[in-house]
Amino acid sequence: TRTTRPQRLLKAVQDRAIRGNPKSVISVIDHYCRNQEWAMNVGDEKGFILDSVVSELNPQTVLELGTYCGYSAVRIGRLLHSGARLLTLEFNPDYAAVAREVISWAGLENTVQLVEGASGDWIPRLREHFGIHTFDFIFLDHWKEGYLADIKLLEECRLLRKGTVLLADNVVCPGAPDYLEYVRKSPLYDSRYFKSHLEYTKAEDGLEKSVYLG
Numbered sequence: 001t002r003t004t005r006p007q008r009l010l011k012a013v014q015d016r017a018i019r020g021n022p023k024s025v026i027s028v029i030d031h032y033c034r035n036q037e038w039a040m041n042v043g044d045e046k047g048f049i050l051d052s053v054v055s056e057l058n059p060q061t062v063l064e065l066g067t068y069c070g071y072s073a074v075r076i077g078r079l080l081h082s083g084a085r086l087l088t089l090e091f092n093p094d095y096a097a098v099a100r101e102v103i104s105w106a107g108l109e110n111t112v113q114l115v116e117g118a119s120g121d122w123i124p125r126l127r128e129h130f131g132i133h134t135f136d137f138i139f140l141d142h143w144k145e146g147y148l149a150d151i152k153l154l155e156e157c158r159l160l161r162k163g164t165v166l167l168a169d170n171v172v173c174p175g176a177p178d179y180l181e182y183v184r185k186s187p188l189y190d191s192r193y194f195k196s197h198l199e200y201t202k203a204e205d206g207l208e209k210s211v212y213l214g
């Protein structure tokens, strides 16, 4: 049977990237997706904005919603300092299997922990299961219609603290209108839009950065 797109992306990583070198894993995926087969990674242009937000914040505890092939988990994980941890949630077992391989090829298996399952099921259990108190940084890149429910769930579970930064991908394309309206109107957040482009294309897209005011 035919391979899947994530499996072909993984093969490109294994064939072309240097083991243990996150930078080469990122550039191989970007080159592959720009020149051979598009895939819904945050990509290099929005990835540069993601890098600057993470570097400025220097977070110790990070949550990612929607691992897919692990591109942004590697992007974020490579910037974390020793002792810092990224938990990334992915409910598709095939994507999770590919992402584990990509994260391991980048040598980030001790920094990035992939948890298989749905965000709605796992968010209420993160404290008791992983001893997490609050998150410093959260990257939302899963189903766009799930963003709003999950930010509300994170509030309810008291996993945000004064200054927690949430960064949401695709707030223009495909779009997350209900999420945008919520974070921009709510007095709980200070929100701003970083205009960019949809990965590997000229279409507009962007990231919304929202700081929880607590």
Ligand SMILES: CNc1ncnc2c1ncn2[C@@H]1O[C@H](/C=C/CNC(=O)c2cc(-c3ccc(F)cc3)cc(O)c2O)[C@@H](O)[C@H]1O
Binding pocket: 040, 041, 042, 065, 066, 067, 068, 069, 089, 090, 091, 092, 095, 117, 118, 119, 120, 141, 142, 143, 144, 146, 169, 170, 173, 174, 198, 199
């Ligand atoms: C809802 N709870 C959930 N819990 C755990 N994992 C979840 C999840 N929802 C989805 N997932 C996983 O996240 C990933 C989903 C990502 C959805 N992303 C998009 O739809 C997306 C789509 C585009 C896109 C843009 C333009 C276009 F023409 C076609 C596609 C671009 C992007 O950057 C995107 O992120 C998958 O790996 C899925 O299995």
Ligand SMILES: [Mg+2]
Binding pocket: 040, 041, 042, 141, 169, 170
């Ligand atoms: Mg995305």
